[in-house]
Amino acid sequence: IAGITQAPTSQILAAGRRMTLRCTQDMRHNAMYWYRQDLGLGLRLIHYSNTAGTTGKGEVPDGYSVSRANTDDFPLTLASAVPSQTSVYFCASAAREGGYNEQFFGPGTRLTVL
Amino acid sequence: GQNIDQPTEMTATEGAIVQINCTYQTSGFNGLFWYQQHAGEAPTFLSYNVLDGLEEKGRFSSFLSRSKGYSYLLLKELQMKDSASYLCAVRDSNYQLIWGAGTKLIIKP
Numbered sequence: 116i117a118g119i120t121q122a123p124t125s126q127i128l129a130a131g132r133r134m135t136l137r138c139t140q141d142m143r144h145n146a147m148y149w150y151r152q153d154l155g156l157g158l159r160l161i162h163y164s165n166t167a168g169t170t171g172k173g174e175v176p177d178g179y180s181v182s183r184a185n186t187d188d189f190p191l192t193l194a195s196a197v198p199s200q201t202s203v204y205f206c207a208s209a210a211r212e213g214g215y216n217e218q219f220f221g222p223g224t225r226l227t228v229l
Numbered sequence: 230g231q232n233i234d235q236p237t238e239m240t241a242t243e244g245a246i247v248q249i250n251c252t253y254q255t256s257g258f259n260g261l262f263w264y265q266q267h268a269g270e271a272p273t274f275l276s277y278n279v280l281d282g283l284e285e286k287g288r289f290s291s292f293l294s295r296s297k298g299y300s301y302l303l304l305k306e307l308q309m310k311d312s313a314s315y316l317c318a319v320r321d322s323n324y325q326l327i328w329g330a331g332t333k334l335i336i337k338p
Binding site for chain 1: 233262270271272273274277316318325326327328329330331
């Protein structure tokens, strides 16, 4: 692995189903983030984690949950998917919060909820 | 509320110069980022400003005025591969990034 990976690349999901989007980074970054990107809107933060074992809510956390059991992995779970969760989901990581620490993005997961 | 404004779309000619503006109103300021995003791809980092002034990096430069809540990204010697969306993001007092909707830049030969 080089950088940050996400799986699956794309998914079509029936409403009401549970879904976990996976994110793994090998850069030993402390901070990780989940965003959704919708047409005409900026990236919106769903959840974040400043270090392994801690998580926080972003701008649009409802309907989503995360865990950070170790440094490398930061899965995002949709407990019961709804059509409004149709979006492109990006995972990102940064060496640490703050400072000159740009966020590196994974390739994204395109999710369609029908 | 927090707000980042940038033009929705701009068009420029190959070889020319283009300036993409970004204005912001956020709860606190801890730096401003510019990212480039090609269609269907992830955003990639271009520049970071935390102090007033101009930061130059090859063909790309970014300017910041904190008192005016204003930044711009300047792209020189435009190439076709510069056709992309350019995202402005401000790190607020909670050290979270607030993102603009992005400016789609179309380069014409």
